[in-house]
Amino acid sequence: MVQAAYLHIPFCEQICHYCDFNKVFLKGQPVDEYLQYMDTEMKHTIEAYPPSSLKSIFVGGGTPTVLNVNQLELFLSSINHYLKPRSKTFEFTFEANPGDLTEDKLKLMLDSGVNRISFGVQTFNDELLKAIGRTHRRDDVFHTIEMAKHVGFKNISIDLMYALPHQTIESFQESLNLAFSLDVEHVSAYSLIVEPKTVFYNLMRKGKLHLPSQENEAKMYEILMSEMEKHGFHQYEISNFSKEGFESRHNLTYWNNEEYYGIGAGAHSYVAEKRISNAGPIKKYMSAIDEHGFPYVEKHTVTVKEKMEEELFLGLRKTTGVSISHFHEKFSVSIFDVFASQIKEQKEKGLLEEKDDFIRLTHKGKFLGNEVFQAFLI
Structure with missing residues (x-):
């Protein structure tokens, strides 16, 4: 939705x-x-x-x-x-x-x-x-x-x-x-x-x-x-x-990896499980709408694997982190079945921690967030 x-x-x-x-x-x-x-x-x-x-x-x-x-x-x-x-x-x-x-x-x-x-x-x-x-x-x-x-x-x-x-x-x-x-x-x-x-x-x-x-x-x-x-x-x-x-x-x-409209030149949408890019140059944006009704230049259907990756590298930006139970509810698989080695490695580096139902960045991890996020692109 x-x-x-x-x-x-x-x-x-x-x-x-x-x-x-x-x-x-x-x-x-x-x-x-x-x-x-x-x-x-x-x-x-x-x-x-x-x-x-x-x-x-x-x-x-x-x-x-x-x-x-x-x-x-x-x-x-x-x-x-x-x-x-x-x-x-x-x-x-x-x-x-x-x-x-x-x-x-x-x-x-x-x-x-x-x-x-x-x-x-x-x-x-x-x-x-x-x-x-x-x-x-x-x-x-x-x-x-x-x-x-x-x-x-x-x-x-x-x-x-x-x-x-x-x-x-x-x-x-x-x-x-x-x-x-x-x-x-x-x-x-x-x-x-x-x-x-x-x-x-x-x-x-x-x-x-x-x-x-x-x-x-x-x-x-x-x-x-x-x-x-x-x-x-x-x-x-x-x-x-x-x-x-x-x-x-x-x-x-x-950051919750939910769907959104993107309207205007160069905007990006995430709708119907597709990531969509609009034409950037204004004249191309307008002519695309004239010709096709939409200014889209690229459409990509997001795979389940990509959705799970995005759930991690977007969700970990939040200080609450990623909910273990919500991940299971959303994908019908345990987060540890998919990302066990990455989570273990980042924990050992002191960049991730597990607290209650969440996996989140440590204080040290906030300084090296991009390194952590990269680890979940499998």
């Missing part, structure tokens, strides 16, 4: 130096036309795969909040027509850039059912913000979040990054202190990963990207976990922390 919907707005006024998501510069793009094609894709998607238990919508990008008020109203109308929230606990998230939002946009979003905003803060250091290609500055964060609260938003998340070029442990600590002063409900914090086809990747190849040492990156992560706990944020996933009851329902859909 489809649990969630992700909708992708690929337009940005500025391309961040670390970003490898599907995105284009806003200027000169057919934004209105693109939104109409997203409307068509939503229509065809729910006809082909009717929703029955949708519990979250997440609008990401790109920068969704670059849409003007009229475009935003049109887009939100489409979402509510096809994917209307169905319960009081429904989570409807919009990604936002500090500084992009006006009070009019915020009110429109709230009135249209959006009840959670995720701000891409990344750091509170203005020099670092400039260095990573962000357009906002520290004061924009405080102003925009205060405005969102004033309008009526009660579930606000911020993204932070660490191990940025020239970033010091002291600078990261200062960003954390300022983040706590905002009194938000959720924080996602990620270390910088230098991806191909980004500005940072090109600088790295030229020897011009000066990153903190691995030792300092690990220290930043240790500080992150410790400070979050001190300030009442529960770590429920490797990179995600929330106050009680404010865990991201949408992201938990991914």
Whole structure:
């Protein structure tokens, strides 16, 4: 059953130096036309795969909040027509850039059912913000979040990054202190990963990207976990922390290995036991819908073996880990019949532990998560 919907707005006024998501510069793009094609894709998607238990919508990008008020109203109308929230606990998230939002946009979003905003803060250091290609500055964060609260938003998340070029442990600590002063409900914090086809990747190849040492990156992560706990944020996933009851329902859909729609250029879906990829370039996305009704460029039926692997390497991201009984219920086989050697090996390395009904990462394992996940690709 489809649990969630992700909708992708690929337009940005500025391309961040670390970003490898599907995105284009806003200027000169057919934004209105693109939104109409997203409307068509939503229509065809729910006809082909009717929703029955949708519990979250997440609008990401790109920068969704670059849409003007009229475009935003049109887009939100489409979402509510096809994917209307169905319960009081429904989570409807919009990604936002500090500084992009006006009070009019915020009110429109709230009135249209959006009840959670995720701000891409990344750091509170203005020099670092400039260095990573962000357009906002520290004061924009405080102003925009205060405005969102004033309008009526009660579930606000911020993204932070660490191990940025020239970033010091002291600078990261200062960003954390300022983040706590905002009194938000959720924080996602990620270390910088230098991806191909980004500005940072090109600088790295030229020897011009000066990153903190691995030792300092690990220290930043240790500080992150410790400070979050001190300030009442529960770590429920490797990179995600929330106050009680404010865990991201949408992201938990991914980590629980449940099905979801992906709408928009470059989006990915997991429906009817198939993983589906949409065309990324906007013109190809739109022409594919014209020709076939859907923008799909790849479909893959997930095998039972792949489902079991995904259950482990996605589920182990959660601090609760993977339920032994749920695995048996889902696949009619013991987790130890399939992954006994991998579990034993990772336990011996001190990276996994078994507690009650769960297999989960140890504290040490959180620092080496990718190594653990790789072990379950059989």
